Amino acid sequence: MRISRTSALGRLIACACLVAAPVIATAEIPDGYPADYAVLVAKAEAEGSVVIYANTEHTAVEPIVADFQKAFPKIHVDYIEIKAADLFSRVSSEAAAGALKADMVWSSAMDLQYQMVEDGIAAEYVSPEKGAVPSWSTSGDKIYGITYEPVVMVYNSKLVSAEEMPDTRAGLASWLTANKARMAGKVATYDPECSGLGFFAVSADAANGDALWPLVTAFGAVDAKFYTSTGTMLEKISAGEHAIGYNIIGPYAYLRAERDPNVKVVVPKDYTVVLSRLAIITEQAAHPAAARVFLDYLLSHRGQTVVGNQAHLFAIRPDVEGTATIAGLSADYGDILKPVTIGPELLDAIQPLQRLAFFRKWNDALKAGK
Known part of the structure; x- marks a missing residue:
């Protein structure tokens, strides 16, 4: 079969375009997750973004957000930094008006975070990573400790x-x-x-x-x-x-x-x-699937490695190695470490x-x- 010069040139250009075209990244789902987790990710990608209210400085969370975007490139993170003194009042007032914009609230004010749980602001979610973190670092499947500081x-x-x-x-x-x-x-x-x-x-x-x-x-x-x-x-x-x-x-x-x-x-x-920076997913979340995917990332081995070794916020997962981790601190200081248990006593x-x-x-x- 004879191939014309024009047709051959066209095919060469087409092949070159395929090679040069950017590869669209796909979400990276950790091993061991439920078989239907891809459905949750698909919903999160369709939502397109997750809105986070937090009091951790932007500079500290930049490596976390950047790595999450690599793992889930179709989910944009809208990170809004709010001072700890203002965070609780803003969330409470927005929630009372039925206009809470945050899909997730993440704060180091542990007592006020737990108060949000008591006030019905937090949604229940059993993360597939729950078994990988200390039992004292979660409560009622509504609030999760992310760091060990x-x-x-x-x-x-x-x-x-x-x-x-x-x-x-x-x-x-x-x-x-x-x-x-x-x-x-x-x-x-x-x-x-x-x-x-x-x-x-x-x-x-x-x-x-x-x-x-x-x-x-x-x-x-x-x-x-x-x-x-x-x-x-x-x-x-x-x-x-x-x-x-x-x-x-x-x-x-x-x-x-x-x-x-x-x-x-x-x-x-x-x-x-x-202390630990505690995260909740909100009942009024406009992007509930994306919030769940982001929480799972924060608790995952990959996410915790970034939390500890790049953000230096001290990882709470015992299987993450490094100086800024629960493992590193426990090896150096052992029983003198007194983590605050997450539960109703936070409100005392x-x-x-x-x-x-x-x-x-x-x-x-x-x-x-x-």
């Missing part, structure tokens, strides 16, 4: 030497009292009355024993300064305005220490509170009477040191 101390090694820096609450209280003049105005921590995350961290601290209260008295003695932002505290410690930071959220502390060799991290040896500290009693005790302890 130690709450640490930080110091500026130009102002306090490694040999001087205490590694327990009792040690820090004694050292601050003994160095009252030197440390005047040089200690930073959260303001529990103005920061939701700060209040939760310090109330979890108090739940582990009485070592907190002599330390609060020492804060009063050195005229400690109180903040609502981890970033602000770390900047001031790095600059030398403050020498020591207490109850600093671990991921941010370690990242600052990587960038500034003068900033050092201390994991308290008496006990270390561990935010009951009005208990909250008032806590602040009264906090302020009395501060005054006792002055």
Whole structure:
């Protein structure tokens, strides 16, 4: 059969176009998922996007979002960063009006996240990854812990030497009292009355024993300064305005220490509170399938590897290796790690009477040191 030059040229061009045309990526479904999971993914792709309200900084979640888009290129992530203090009120008011835009809410304010579950904002979903995370990190198939973040101390090694820096609450209280003049105005921590995350961290601290209260008295003695932002505290410690930071959220502390060799991290040896950023899928989700796929990704081995080793938010899955993981922390610190269990007890500290009693005790302890 004779082939004309024109026909041959046309076929060559067609082949070249096929080679040059971009390959349309397809979703990557992990091994071991239910046989019908492809149906959920197809629905998610048809929805086209997922809207997330969260208080984690954009820079921290960028590698997570980027890798999710590689795995699920047809699902766009609309990530909206909202300060922790405003997140709960915004979600609650939108939900009450039947106009909640978020498909997922992801926040480090564990108590307020659980309050959303109690308020009927969270939808039930049994993730195929549920069995891969610690049992204490989920509750009622409506809320899931994504990270495993130690709450640490930080110091500026130009102002306090490694040999001087205490590694327990009792040690820090004694050292601050003994160095009252030197440390005047040089200690930073959260303001529990103005920061939701700060209040939760310090109330979890108090739940582990009485070592907190002599330390609060020492804060009063050195005229400690109180903040609502981890970033602000770390900047001031790095600059030398403050020498020591207490109850600093671990991921941010370690990242600052990587960038500034003068900033050092201390994991308290008496006990270390561990917090988790909790995720819920909303009942009013406009993109419920996409929200489920994104949650499964966050909990998956692939997603958790990115959470720990690229976002440095500390992976909660025990089978993920690396320094910023539950496995890495457990190997280094073992039983001193005290993760906050996810359940109804999260609401205890935010009951009005208990909250008032806590602040009264906090302020009395501060005054006792002055």
